[in-house]
Amino acid sequence: MPDTTQVALSGGQSVATSFEVPPLADGFTRSWFLAASASFEGSVFDASSRRGSLGEDLPLQFALHQNQPNPFTRATSIAFDLPRGGSVTLEVFDAMRRRVRTLASGWRPAGAHRVEWDQRDRHSSLVRAGVYLYRLRSTAFGMVERKLVVLP
Numbered sequence: 001m002p003d004t005t006q007v008a009l010s011g012g013q014s015v016a017t018s019f020e021v022p023p024l025a026d027g028f029t030r031s032w033f034l035a036a037s038a039s040f041e042g043s044v045f046d047a048s049s050r051r052g053s054l055g056e057d058l059p060l061q062f063a064l065h066q067n068q069p070n071p072f073t074r075a076t077s078i079a080f081d082l083p084r085g086g087s088v089t090l091e092v093f094d095a096m097r098r099r100v101r102t103l104a105s106g107w108r109p110a111g112a113h114r115v116e117w118d119q120r121d122r123h124s125s126l127v128r129a130g131v132y133l134y135r136l137r138s139t140a141f142g143m144v145e146r147k148l149v150v151l152p
Contacts (some may be wrong), residue, residue, distance in 0.1 A: 058110050059083050062141035071149035078115050078134055085109040086140040095135040117149055
């Protein structure tokens with residue numbers, strides 16, 4: 001039977017836990033794990049309580065922002081927000097939806113992120129002028145697409 005502990009906190013309070021894992025004899029494996037969960041009730045959880053470890057405001061929603069500048073020549077910046085850390089992939093596609101380049105792939109912490117695209121494909125060649133799509137995919141939040149325009 002699992003041990004269960006519940007703690008009610010007021011605003012500004014926190015809980016710290018620790019445990020030690022005893023040594024295990026050779027040839028044996030553990031058949032247990034530690035699970036933790038939390039829930040927020042009422043108005044305790046609001047934008048003012050969304051702070052990162054460095055004190056920065058954390059976004060409340062998953063978002064892919066319009067690239068800046070748009071249209072552009074040579075370089076543009078693509079920003080996205082993650083309300084919590086997770087695995088993401090940011091890719092650029094041509095009008096026929098063929099992948100041109102992967103700009104970001106892997107785990108990112110919660111927060112605001114910015115990636116630069118130098119108008120180059122995965123072979124380091126400059127792409128032609130035209131309309132392109134960029135797509136942010138997240139295992140936790142789904143997928144969002146936007147359009148961008150490359151000028152000659």
